[in-house]
Amino acid sequence: MDFELMINSFPKLLNAAVVTLKLLSVSLIVGLFIGLLFAILRLNKNIFINKFAYGYSYVFRGTPLLVQIFIIYFGLGQIESLRSSFLWLILKEPYWCAIIAFALNTGAYTSEILRSAFQTIKPGIIEAGKSLGISNKIIFYKVQIPIAIRQSLPAYGNEIILMLKGTSLASTVTLMDLTGVAKYIISTTFKPIEVFIVAGGIYLFMTFIIHNLIKFLEKKYSY
Protein backbone atom coordinates (compact mmCIF):
# COMPACT_ATOMS: atom_id res chain seq x y z
CA MET A 1 0.00 0.00 0.00
CA ASP A 2 1.39 3.35 -1.06
CA PHE A 3 -0.21 5.71 1.45
CA GLU A 4 1.77 8.68 0.21
CA LEU A 5 0.24 8.34 -3.25
CA MET A 6 -3.22 8.04 -1.70
CA ILE A 7 -2.75 11.27 0.27
CA ASN A 8 -1.19 13.11 -2.68
CA SER A 9 -3.89 12.10 -5.14
CA PHE A 10 -6.75 12.94 -2.79
CA PRO A 11 -6.92 16.72 -3.55
CA LYS A 12 -6.65 16.07 -7.30
CA LEU A 13 -9.47 13.56 -7.16
CA LEU A 14 -11.56 15.86 -4.99
CA ASN A 15 -11.21 18.63 -7.59
CA ALA A 16 -12.28 16.17 -10.26
CA ALA A 17 -15.29 15.21 -8.13
CA VAL A 18 -16.51 18.81 -8.55
CA VAL A 19 -16.57 18.25 -12.33
CA THR A 20 -18.55 15.04 -11.76
CA LEU A 21 -21.06 16.85 -9.56
CA LYS A 22 -21.46 19.64 -12.12
CA LEU A 23 -22.11 17.13 -14.89
CA LEU A 24 -24.55 15.28 -12.65
CA SER A 25 -26.57 18.30 -11.53
CA VAL A 26 -26.90 19.94 -14.94
CA SER A 27 -27.94 16.71 -16.64
CA LEU A 28 -30.38 15.84 -13.86
CA ILE A 29 -32.13 19.22 -14.10
CA VAL A 30 -32.40 19.07 -17.89
CA GLY A 31 -33.32 15.38 -17.70
CA LEU A 32 -36.12 16.06 -15.23
CA PHE A 33 -37.78 18.46 -17.67
CA ILE A 34 -37.36 16.00 -20.54
CA GLY A 35 -38.72 13.22 -18.33
CA LEU A 36 -41.75 15.22 -17.28
CA LEU A 37 -42.49 16.21 -20.88
CA PHE A 38 -42.30 12.62 -22.12
CA ALA A 39 -44.29 11.26 -19.17
CA ILE A 40 -47.11 13.64 -20.10
CA LEU A 41 -46.81 12.61 -23.76
CA ARG A 42 -47.00 8.95 -22.70
CA LEU A 43 -50.34 9.59 -21.00
CA ASN A 44 -51.71 11.34 -24.09
CA LYS A 45 -54.58 9.51 -25.76
CA ASN A 46 -53.31 10.18 -29.28
CA ILE A 47 -51.66 6.92 -30.32
CA PHE A 48 -48.88 8.56 -32.40
CA ILE A 49 -47.75 10.89 -29.62
CA ASN A 50 -48.01 8.00 -27.20
CA LYS A 51 -45.95 5.64 -29.38
CA PHE A 52 -43.37 8.34 -30.06
CA ALA A 53 -42.79 8.84 -26.33
CA TYR A 54 -42.63 5.07 -25.80
CA GLY A 55 -40.12 4.72 -28.64
CA TYR A 56 -37.91 7.40 -27.13
CA SER A 57 -37.75 5.74 -23.75
CA TYR A 58 -37.34 2.27 -25.29
CA VAL A 59 -34.37 3.28 -27.43
CA PHE A 60 -32.57 5.20 -24.70
CA ARG A 61 -33.13 2.50 -22.10
CA GLY A 62 -32.25 -0.34 -24.45
CA THR A 63 -28.86 0.94 -25.62
CA PRO A 64 -25.71 1.53 -23.56
CA LEU A 65 -25.00 5.09 -22.48
CA LEU A 66 -21.58 4.80 -24.11
CA VAL A 67 -23.16 4.38 -27.55
CA GLN A 68 -25.35 7.42 -26.96
CA ILE A 69 -22.38 9.60 -26.02
CA PHE A 70 -20.37 8.39 -29.01
CA ILE A 71 -23.22 9.04 -31.45
CA ILE A 72 -23.60 12.59 -30.16
CA TYR A 73 -19.91 13.41 -29.78
CA PHE A 74 -18.36 11.62 -32.78
CA GLY A 75 -21.41 11.07 -34.96
CA LEU A 76 -23.27 14.36 -35.11
CA GLY A 77 -20.20 16.30 -36.23
CA GLN A 78 -20.41 14.42 -39.49
CA ILE A 79 -23.63 16.13 -40.57
CA GLU A 80 -22.58 19.06 -42.74
CA SER A 81 -25.65 21.23 -42.10
CA LEU A 82 -25.13 20.81 -38.36
CA ARG A 83 -21.50 21.87 -38.57
CA SER A 84 -22.39 25.14 -40.24
CA SER A 85 -25.29 25.98 -37.90
CA PHE A 86 -25.06 27.72 -34.54
CA LEU A 87 -25.64 24.34 -32.84
CA TRP A 88 -22.05 23.49 -33.64
CA LEU A 89 -20.91 25.93 -30.96
CA ILE A 90 -22.46 23.52 -28.45
CA LEU A 91 -21.80 20.21 -30.18
CA LYS A 92 -18.08 20.73 -30.64
CA GLU A 93 -17.60 20.87 -26.88
CA PRO A 94 -17.25 17.42 -25.27
CA TYR A 95 -18.70 18.88 -22.07
CA TRP A 96 -22.03 19.76 -23.68
CA CYS A 97 -22.14 16.56 -25.72
CA ALA A 98 -21.78 14.56 -22.52
CA ILE A 99 -24.51 16.61 -20.84
CA ILE A 100 -26.87 16.19 -23.80
CA ALA A 101 -26.32 12.42 -23.76
CA PHE A 102 -26.75 12.16 -19.98
CA ALA A 103 -29.86 14.36 -19.99
CA LEU A 104 -31.52 12.38 -22.79
CA ASN A 105 -30.62 9.11 -21.04
CA THR A 106 -31.84 10.08 -17.59
CA GLY A 107 -34.85 11.75 -19.22
CA ALA A 108 -35.91 8.37 -20.63
CA TYR A 109 -35.68 6.65 -17.25
CA THR A 110 -37.32 9.59 -15.47
CA SER A 111 -40.24 9.57 -17.90
CA GLU A 112 -40.90 5.92 -17.02
CA ILE A 113 -40.70 6.64 -13.29
CA LEU A 114 -43.05 9.62 -13.54
CA ARG A 115 -45.46 7.81 -15.86
CA SER A 116 -45.94 4.96 -13.41
CA ALA A 117 -46.29 7.51 -10.61
CA PHE A 118 -49.04 9.34 -12.51
CA GLN A 119 -50.78 6.07 -13.21
CA THR A 120 -50.89 5.06 -9.55
CA ILE A 121 -52.79 8.22 -8.58
CA LYS A 122 -56.29 7.08 -7.67
CA PRO A 123 -58.92 8.42 -10.08
CA GLY A 124 -61.05 9.35 -7.05
CA ILE A 125 -58.63 12.13 -6.14
CA ILE A 126 -58.92 13.71 -9.58
CA GLU A 127 -62.71 13.28 -9.53
CA ALA A 128 -62.84 14.94 -6.13
CA GLY A 129 -60.98 17.90 -7.58
CA LYS A 130 -63.32 18.07 -10.55
CA SER A 131 -66.46 17.97 -8.39
CA LEU A 132 -65.05 20.85 -6.36
CA GLY A 133 -65.02 22.80 -9.61
CA ILE A 134 -61.24 23.06 -9.90
CA SER A 135 -59.96 23.44 -13.46
CA ASN A 136 -58.03 20.57 -15.05
CA LYS A 137 -54.89 22.66 -15.21
CA ILE A 138 -54.90 23.41 -11.49
CA ILE A 139 -55.70 19.77 -10.67
CA PHE A 140 -52.65 18.79 -12.69
CA TYR A 141 -50.30 21.28 -11.05
CA LYS A 142 -51.65 21.23 -7.51
CA VAL A 143 -52.82 17.63 -7.14
CA GLN A 144 -51.28 15.26 -9.68
CA ILE A 145 -47.73 16.62 -9.78
CA PRO A 146 -47.16 16.76 -5.99
CA ILE A 147 -48.51 13.23 -5.53
CA ALA A 148 -46.47 11.94 -8.48
CA ILE A 149 -43.30 13.51 -7.07
CA ARG A 150 -43.84 11.84 -3.72
CA GLN A 151 -44.61 8.50 -5.35
CA SER A 152 -41.55 8.59 -7.55
CA LEU A 153 -39.00 9.70 -4.94
CA PRO A 154 -37.58 6.25 -4.07
CA ALA A 155 -37.20 5.23 -7.72
CA TYR A 156 -35.83 8.64 -8.64
CA GLY A 157 -33.25 8.38 -5.88
CA ASN A 158 -31.99 5.17 -7.51
CA GLU A 159 -31.90 6.95 -10.85
CA ILE A 160 -29.77 9.77 -9.40
CA ILE A 161 -27.26 7.22 -8.10
CA LEU A 162 -27.23 5.39 -11.45
CA MET A 163 -26.64 8.72 -13.16
CA LEU A 164 -23.80 9.58 -10.78
CA LYS A 165 -22.14 6.38 -11.92
CA GLY A 166 -23.07 7.17 -15.52
CA THR A 167 -21.17 10.45 -15.47
CA SER A 168 -17.97 8.39 -15.29
CA LEU A 169 -18.42 7.82 -19.04
CA ALA A 170 -17.62 11.48 -19.62
CA SER A 171 -14.00 10.39 -19.27
CA THR A 172 -14.30 8.52 -22.59
CA VAL A 173 -14.81 11.83 -24.43
CA THR A 174 -11.71 13.45 -22.92
CA LEU A 175 -13.40 15.11 -19.93
CA MET A 176 -11.41 14.96 -16.72
CA ASP A 177 -14.07 13.95 -14.23
CA LEU A 178 -13.41 11.80 -11.15
CA THR A 179 -13.02 8.59 -13.18
CA GLY A 180 -10.98 10.37 -15.85
CA VAL A 181 -8.47 11.71 -13.32
CA ALA A 182 -8.40 8.36 -11.50
CA LYS A 183 -7.57 6.59 -14.76
CA TYR A 184 -4.87 9.14 -15.51
CA ILE A 185 -3.24 8.63 -12.10
CA ILE A 186 -3.51 4.84 -12.42
CA SER A 187 -1.92 4.81 -15.87
CA THR A 188 0.97 7.04 -14.77
CA THR A 189 1.73 5.37 -11.42
CA PHE A 190 0.49 1.80 -12.04
CA LYS A 191 -1.00 1.67 -8.55
CA PRO A 192 -4.62 0.76 -9.38
CA ILE A 193 -5.67 -0.44 -5.94
CA GLU A 194 -4.65 2.70 -4.04
CA VAL A 195 -6.33 5.03 -6.55
CA PHE A 196 -9.41 2.83 -6.67
CA ILE A 197 -9.79 3.05 -2.89
CA VAL A 198 -9.56 6.86 -2.86
CA ALA A 199 -11.73 7.49 -5.95
CA GLY A 200 -14.20 4.76 -5.00
CA GLY A 201 -14.39 6.22 -1.51
CA ILE A 202 -15.31 9.63 -2.91
CA TYR A 203 -18.00 8.06 -5.11
CA LEU A 204 -19.36 6.08 -2.16
CA PHE A 205 -19.46 9.23 -0.06
CA MET A 206 -21.50 11.01 -2.75
CA THR A 207 -23.83 8.00 -3.04
CA PHE A 208 -24.26 8.04 0.72
CA ILE A 209 -25.18 11.75 0.75
CA ILE A 210 -27.67 11.34 -2.12
CA HIS A 211 -29.21 8.29 -0.47
CA ASN A 212 -29.78 10.12 2.80
CA LEU A 213 -31.05 13.25 1.09
CA ILE A 214 -33.72 11.22 -0.69
CA LYS A 215 -34.62 9.45 2.54
CA PHE A 216 -35.02 12.84 4.22
CA LEU A 217 -37.25 14.11 1.40
CA GLU A 218 -39.32 10.94 1.53
CA LYS A 219 -39.95 11.48 5.21
CA LYS A 220 -40.72 15.14 4.72
CA TYR A 221 -43.27 14.55 1.99
CA SER A 222 -44.84 11.40 3.40
CA TYR A 223 -48.53 11.54 4.12
Added chain:
Amino acid sequence: MELLAFGDTGWGDELFRATLMTIAVSITAMLIGFSFAAIFTPLKLSKFKFLNLIANIYTTVIRGVPELLVIYLFFFGGSGAIMFVASMFGYNEYIEINAFVTGSFAIGIISGAYSTEVFRGAIQSIDKGQFEAAKVLGFSKFKQFYKIVLPQMLRLAIPNLSNVWQITLKDTSLISVTGLVEIMRQSYIAAGSTRDPLFFYSFAAVLYLLLTFISMKLINKLEVKYSRGY
Protein backbone atom coordinates in the same frame (compact mmCIF):
# COMPACT_ATOMS: atom_id res chain seq x y z
CA MET B 1 -25.21 -0.48 -47.32
CA GLU B 2 -21.95 -1.67 -48.89
CA LEU B 3 -20.32 -0.64 -45.60
CA LEU B 4 -22.04 -3.65 -44.05
CA ALA B 5 -21.07 -6.14 -46.76
CA PHE B 6 -19.56 -9.41 -45.62
CA GLY B 7 -16.01 -10.25 -46.68
CA ASP B 8 -13.11 -7.88 -47.28
CA THR B 9 -15.10 -4.97 -48.67
CA GLY B 10 -17.44 -4.29 -45.74
CA TRP B 11 -17.73 -4.54 -42.00
CA GLY B 12 -20.65 -6.96 -41.87
CA ASP B 13 -18.75 -10.10 -40.84
CA GLU B 14 -16.58 -8.18 -38.35
CA LEU B 15 -19.63 -6.68 -36.69
CA PHE B 16 -21.34 -10.08 -36.67
CA ARG B 17 -18.38 -11.62 -34.85
CA ALA B 18 -18.30 -8.64 -32.49
CA THR B 19 -21.96 -9.22 -31.68
CA LEU B 20 -21.22 -12.84 -30.86
CA MET B 21 -18.39 -11.62 -28.62
CA THR B 22 -20.77 -9.27 -26.79
CA ILE B 23 -23.17 -12.16 -26.23
CA ALA B 24 -20.34 -14.42 -25.04
CA VAL B 25 -19.00 -11.83 -22.58
CA SER B 26 -22.49 -11.06 -21.27
CA ILE B 27 -23.31 -14.72 -20.65
CA THR B 28 -19.92 -15.43 -19.04
CA ALA B 29 -20.26 -12.34 -16.85
CA MET B 30 -23.79 -13.30 -15.87
CA LEU B 31 -22.62 -16.81 -14.86
CA ILE B 32 -19.66 -15.40 -12.90
CA GLY B 33 -22.18 -13.07 -11.27
CA PHE B 34 -24.36 -16.05 -10.32
CA SER B 35 -21.43 -17.76 -8.65
CA PHE B 36 -20.71 -14.59 -6.67
CA ALA B 37 -24.38 -14.40 -5.75
CA ALA B 38 -24.27 -18.06 -4.66
CA ILE B 39 -21.52 -17.11 -2.19
CA PHE B 40 -22.85 -13.77 -0.98
CA THR B 41 -26.60 -14.42 -0.76
CA PRO B 42 -26.18 -16.97 2.08
CA LEU B 43 -23.80 -14.51 3.80
CA LYS B 44 -26.44 -11.80 3.56
CA LEU B 45 -29.08 -14.06 5.09
CA SER B 46 -26.73 -15.52 7.71
CA LYS B 47 -27.36 -15.06 11.42
CA PHE B 48 -23.82 -13.88 12.01
CA LYS B 49 -23.43 -10.10 11.93
CA PHE B 50 -19.86 -10.34 10.67
CA LEU B 51 -20.83 -12.36 7.59
CA ASN B 52 -23.67 -9.91 6.90
CA LEU B 53 -21.15 -7.09 7.05
CA ILE B 54 -18.87 -8.71 4.46
CA ALA B 55 -21.74 -9.26 2.03
CA ASN B 56 -23.06 -5.74 2.61
CA ILE B 57 -19.66 -4.20 1.90
CA TYR B 58 -19.49 -6.15 -1.36
CA THR B 59 -22.92 -5.10 -2.63
CA THR B 60 -22.69 -1.50 -1.41
CA VAL B 61 -19.24 -0.81 -2.83
CA ILE B 62 -19.94 -2.39 -6.20
CA ARG B 63 -23.31 -0.71 -6.59
CA GLY B 64 -21.98 2.67 -5.47
CA VAL B 65 -18.85 2.86 -7.62
CA PRO B 66 -18.96 3.44 -11.41
CA GLU B 67 -18.58 0.34 -13.55
CA LEU B 68 -15.82 2.01 -15.53
CA LEU B 69 -13.71 2.47 -12.40
CA VAL B 70 -14.09 -1.24 -11.54
CA ILE B 71 -13.05 -2.13 -15.08
CA TYR B 72 -9.95 0.09 -14.83
CA LEU B 73 -9.09 -1.58 -11.51
CA PHE B 74 -9.20 -5.00 -13.14
CA PHE B 75 -7.56 -3.89 -16.37
CA PHE B 76 -4.58 -2.27 -14.68
CA GLY B 77 -4.51 -4.39 -11.53
CA GLY B 78 -5.58 -7.79 -12.85
CA SER B 79 -2.28 -9.18 -14.07
CA GLY B 80 -0.47 -7.65 -11.09
CA ALA B 81 -2.75 -9.49 -8.68
CA ILE B 82 -2.37 -12.79 -10.55
CA MET B 83 1.42 -12.42 -10.66
CA PHE B 84 1.42 -11.72 -6.92
CA VAL B 85 -0.49 -14.94 -6.25
CA ALA B 86 1.74 -16.85 -8.69
CA SER B 87 4.90 -15.51 -7.02
CA MET B 88 3.72 -17.03 -3.75
CA PHE B 89 3.85 -20.38 -5.52
CA GLY B 90 7.31 -19.60 -6.81
CA TYR B 91 6.39 -18.57 -10.37
CA ASN B 92 8.05 -15.26 -11.23
CA GLU B 93 7.50 -14.86 -14.98
CA TYR B 94 5.36 -12.09 -16.45
CA ILE B 95 1.74 -13.17 -16.81
CA GLU B 96 -0.70 -11.36 -19.04
CA ILE B 97 -4.36 -12.23 -18.80
CA ASN B 98 -6.44 -11.60 -21.87
CA ALA B 99 -9.11 -8.93 -22.19
CA PHE B 100 -11.94 -11.45 -22.33
CA VAL B 101 -11.11 -12.88 -18.92
CA THR B 102 -10.50 -9.49 -17.26
CA GLY B 103 -13.60 -8.02 -18.86
CA SER B 104 -16.01 -10.79 -17.99
CA PHE B 105 -14.61 -10.95 -14.48
CA ALA B 106 -15.05 -7.20 -13.91
CA ILE B 107 -18.57 -7.18 -15.34
CA GLY B 108 -19.31 -10.46 -13.53
CA ILE B 109 -18.44 -8.99 -10.14
CA ILE B 110 -20.74 -6.02 -10.86
CA SER B 111 -23.54 -8.24 -12.10
CA GLY B 112 -23.06 -10.50 -9.05
CA ALA B 113 -23.78 -7.63 -6.66
CA TYR B 114 -27.12 -6.99 -8.37
CA SER B 115 -27.94 -10.72 -8.53
CA THR B 116 -27.17 -11.07 -4.81
CA GLU B 117 -29.75 -8.41 -3.99
CA VAL B 118 -32.29 -10.07 -6.28
CA PHE B 119 -31.83 -13.53 -4.73
CA ARG B 120 -31.89 -12.12 -1.20
CA GLY B 121 -35.17 -10.35 -1.91
CA ALA B 122 -36.65 -13.47 -3.52
CA ILE B 123 -35.71 -15.77 -0.62
CA GLN B 124 -36.94 -13.28 1.95
CA SER B 125 -40.32 -13.02 0.28
CA ILE B 126 -40.92 -16.79 0.51
CA ASP B 127 -43.51 -17.43 3.18
CA LYS B 128 -41.97 -18.41 6.56
CA GLY B 129 -44.53 -21.21 6.89
CA GLN B 130 -42.88 -22.99 3.97
CA PHE B 131 -39.63 -23.38 5.92
CA GLU B 132 -41.49 -24.52 9.01
CA ALA B 133 -43.52 -27.04 7.02
CA ALA B 134 -40.31 -28.43 5.54
CA LYS B 135 -38.84 -28.79 9.00
CA VAL B 136 -41.95 -30.51 10.33
CA LEU B 137 -41.88 -32.95 7.42
CA GLY B 138 -38.28 -33.78 8.29
CA PHE B 139 -36.67 -32.41 5.11
CA SER B 140 -32.91 -32.11 5.28
CA LYS B 141 -31.43 -28.62 4.75
CA PHE B 142 -30.23 -29.67 1.31
CA LYS B 143 -33.59 -31.10 0.25
CA GLN B 144 -35.37 -28.10 1.68
CA PHE B 145 -33.30 -25.82 -0.53
CA TYR B 146 -33.67 -27.84 -3.74
CA LYS B 147 -37.31 -28.85 -3.44
CA ILE B 148 -38.85 -25.87 -1.69
CA VAL B 149 -36.72 -22.73 -1.71
CA LEU B 150 -35.18 -22.93 -5.19
CA PRO B 151 -38.36 -23.40 -7.28
CA GLN B 152 -40.19 -20.58 -5.51
CA MET B 153 -37.14 -18.35 -5.50
CA LEU B 154 -36.62 -18.72 -9.26
CA ARG B 155 -40.18 -17.70 -10.00
CA LEU B 156 -39.86 -14.58 -7.87
CA ALA B 157 -36.37 -13.75 -9.11
CA ILE B 158 -36.80 -14.06 -12.88
CA PRO B 159 -38.41 -10.64 -13.54
CA ASN B 160 -35.66 -8.89 -11.58
CA LEU B 161 -32.94 -11.09 -13.05
CA SER B 162 -34.05 -9.97 -16.48
CA ASN B 163 -33.24 -6.42 -15.35
CA VAL B 164 -29.81 -7.59 -14.18
CA TRP B 165 -29.28 -9.22 -17.57
CA GLN B 166 -30.14 -5.95 -19.34
CA ILE B 167 -27.70 -4.03 -17.12
CA THR B 168 -24.99 -6.64 -17.70
CA LEU B 169 -25.50 -6.62 -21.46
CA LYS B 170 -25.21 -2.85 -21.60
CA ASP B 171 -22.22 -2.81 -19.23
CA THR B 172 -20.24 -5.02 -21.62
CA SER B 173 -19.96 -1.99 -23.92
CA LEU B 174 -17.57 -0.52 -21.31
CA ILE B 175 -15.09 -3.37 -21.80
CA SER B 176 -14.28 -1.79 -25.15
CA VAL B 177 -11.86 0.51 -23.23
CA THR B 178 -9.66 -2.53 -22.58
CA GLY B 179 -9.43 -3.34 -26.28
CA LEU B 180 -11.66 -6.42 -26.38
CA VAL B 181 -13.29 -6.45 -29.82
CA GLU B 182 -17.00 -6.47 -29.03
CA ILE B 183 -19.71 -4.36 -30.70
CA MET B 184 -18.50 -1.03 -29.33
CA ARG B 185 -14.82 -1.60 -30.08
CA GLN B 186 -15.54 -2.91 -33.57
CA SER B 187 -17.71 0.12 -34.31
CA TYR B 188 -14.90 2.36 -33.08
CA ILE B 189 -12.44 0.65 -35.42
CA ALA B 190 -14.86 0.76 -38.35
CA ALA B 191 -15.78 4.40 -37.66
CA GLY B 192 -12.11 5.31 -37.56
CA SER B 193 -11.15 3.67 -40.82
CA THR B 194 -14.22 4.73 -42.84
CA ARG B 195 -14.67 8.15 -41.19
CA ASP B 196 -18.34 7.41 -40.80
CA PRO B 197 -18.89 7.38 -37.01
CA LEU B 198 -22.56 8.38 -37.23
CA PHE B 199 -23.45 5.31 -39.25
CA PHE B 200 -21.43 2.79 -37.25
CA TYR B 201 -22.39 4.00 -33.79
CA SER B 202 -26.05 4.15 -34.82
CA PHE B 203 -25.70 0.64 -36.15
CA ALA B 204 -24.16 -0.42 -32.83
CA ALA B 205 -27.19 1.08 -31.08
CA VAL B 206 -29.46 -0.98 -33.34
CA LEU B 207 -27.49 -4.15 -32.52
CA TYR B 208 -27.84 -3.51 -28.78
CA LEU B 209 -31.56 -2.82 -29.20
CA LEU B 210 -31.94 -6.09 -31.10
CA LEU B 211 -30.08 -7.98 -28.37
CA THR B 212 -32.21 -6.50 -25.58
CA PHE B 213 -35.40 -7.04 -27.58
CA ILE B 214 -34.66 -10.70 -28.35
CA SER B 215 -33.49 -11.49 -24.83
CA MET B 216 -36.62 -9.91 -23.33
CA LYS B 217 -38.78 -12.15 -25.52
CA LEU B 218 -36.86 -15.24 -24.37
CA ILE B 219 -37.01 -14.25 -20.71
CA ASN B 220 -40.75 -13.64 -20.94
CA LYS B 221 -41.10 -17.24 -22.11
CA LEU B 222 -39.09 -18.42 -19.10
CA GLU B 223 -41.28 -16.35 -16.85
CA VAL B 224 -44.40 -18.03 -18.19
CA LYS B 225 -42.78 -21.44 -17.74
CA TYR B 226 -41.83 -20.85 -14.12
CA SER B 227 -45.11 -19.30 -13.08
CA ARG B 228 -47.09 -22.40 -14.00
CA GLY B 229 -49.48 -23.35 -11.27
CA TYR B 230 -49.83 -19.85 -9.88
